[in-house]
Amino acid sequence: MKEPKSGCPINLGLEVFGDRWTLLILRDIMFADRRSFRDIQASEESISAKTLTDRITMLLAEEILVRSADPAHSQRSILKLTRKGIDLLPLLVDIAVWSLLYKAVDPGLADIAHAARADREGFIRAETKRLLDRDL
Template sequence: MKTTSKEDIRSHCAVNYGVEIFGDRWSLLIIRDIVFAGKKTYGQFLKSEEGIASNVLASRLAFLEGQGVLSKAPNPDDRRKDFYTLTEKGLDLIPIVLNIVLWSAKHDSKSYARDLEEFVTRLSQNPTQVSEELKALVRNGGCMFPDSKG
């Protein structure tokens, strides 16, 4: 884990702060899984195709919760499991994730985003509108691709 508290942040440069909070590979993939696939539980995150190690996943979830990006609550159907959701601070990362999608669609010839041409076109034409729609969807418990929970 990179940092454990706000006091551990190397500098308060705006770019550095962002990198300290969400600049590692796993944090953004956890956020991606919530936004696009609707994943909510530790087990669902563990099944992501990138193959995160269980100890790394536990560490990242705890870190993101500690930083106020995620909130954790017991699953109402199975209190032995927790649901992770994005806080308002976490929802504010959606435009960043969407910009990464646009960048990848442009520069990675094998990007899955290339299969979503209509979405990518709409996103590039109306990024603020798409971002706000997706924030509202996720805030209300939804996700971009509800059939891909895995």
């Protein structure tokens, strides 16, 4: 990993997840249960294979994700969140709620934002438990 530009806590976080794709990859793993390279690449935002490879490599190096064998398919691996990755859940929730309040959100994609807006702490608690049970 490269040397950070500064020790500012916001800068340090943005150097990990401040690009266009990283939080979308985490969104897919957290909320859409897309856990293989192919499943994530099929997202509607159309991430390129090279960019997806680069971001997954970085997330593995940062220990936000781990790779494990897929029990359903011997030649495929699945991506799992670490505790460090699960701890990014509130960030994604807050972005979703902010977007719900200030952007033209597709109503068909707004369930998570509505649920989080109605009861942020309860939503985060329930989702954290679900992700811990699934991935750890």
